Amino acid sequence: MTRQGRRPLVAGNWKMNGTRSSIAVVESVRHGLTPDLAERIDLLICPPSTLIASCVAAAEGSNIAIGGQNLHAKPSGAFTGSISAEMLADLGATYVIVGHSERRAYHHETDDGVHAKALGARRAGLCGIICVGETKDEREEGRTLDIVRAQLAIGVPKGATGVDTVIAYEPVWAIGTGLTPTPADIAEVHASLREMLEQLVGPEAGRIRILYGGSVKPSNARELMSVENVDGALVGGASLVAEDFLGIAAAYA
Numbered sequence: 001m002t003r004q005g006r007r008p009l010v011a012g013n014w015k016m017n018g019t020r021s022s023i024a025v026v027e028s029v030r031h032g033l034t035p036d037l038a039e040r041i042d043l044l045i046c047p048p049s050t051l052i053a054s055c056v057a058a059a060e061g062s063n064i065a066i067g068g069q070n071l072h073a074k075p076s077g078a079f080t081g082s083i084s085a086e087m088l089a090d091l092g093a094t095y096v097i098v099g100h101s102e103r104r105a106y107h108h109e110t111d112d113g114v115h116a117k118a119l120g121a122r123r124a125g126l127c128g129i130i131c132v133g134e135t136k137d138e139r140e141e142g143r144t145l146d147i148v149r150a151q152l153a154i155g156v157p158k159g160a161t162g163v164d165t166v167i168a169y170e171p172v173w174a175i176g177t178g179l180t181p182t183p184a185d186i187a188e189v190h191a192s193l194r195e196m197l198e199q200l201v202g203p204e205a206g207r208i209r210i211l212y213g214g215s216v217k218p219s220n221a222r223e224l225m226s227v228e229n230v231d232g233a234l235v236g237g238a239s240l241v242a243e244d245f246l247g248i249a250a251a252y253a
């Protein structure tokens, strides 16, 4: 199911969940991953930053990558409580989520801020997962495509490549609610995002993966992952349970 050479990516976002005992989830995913699946897809787990180093150790030698959930755009400085891309990379992280809707909503992140963070990720050699998505009101007003295209146009840095950039379409109203858009709705948004990416970065757009996120579960993963232009999943709640996360990855088995 590799699409035009794009390797599927199944990514877990643990959000503000997990203590040291949660390392067992990484170990279980590692042990449960069949060699066949490991060969065909990329797996990523983004734990809270307190657990990045131990998750990196638990995943060492496997094809499970570890990423951050957020970063400060600057490499260092007087920014109490913040973490830079360089710090994440120093711990062994290789990805970082940028502009998740929870950060946009609760930490007032703007599209310009997302752009600056995506540049920060690239500077440190991390792959930035740039999140876009409409709210329930925006969807009901028929503004979905305008919203996500604007978020993409501002957020994605010039010269973005398939190596340093992943896009995640996460409708805000689908996150943690058990609701998902129809496959046709997802296909429409992903096609529009890919077309926008082509305008922004030219032919390289074909190498940039676009994930779907929002209430992805083992029970709906196969249907969602088979939608045109969906190159994987960004999973919240279900990524906290190894069996469920593996069940989602199994959509590619």
Ligand SMILES: O=C(CO)COP(=O)(O)O
Pocket (backbone or CB within 6 Å): 013, 100, 170, 174, 175, 176, 177, 178, 213, 214, 215, 216, 234, 235, 236, 237, 238
């Ligand atoms: O926000 C998400 C991943 O970043 C999606 O969360 P859920 O899978 O819990 O809906």
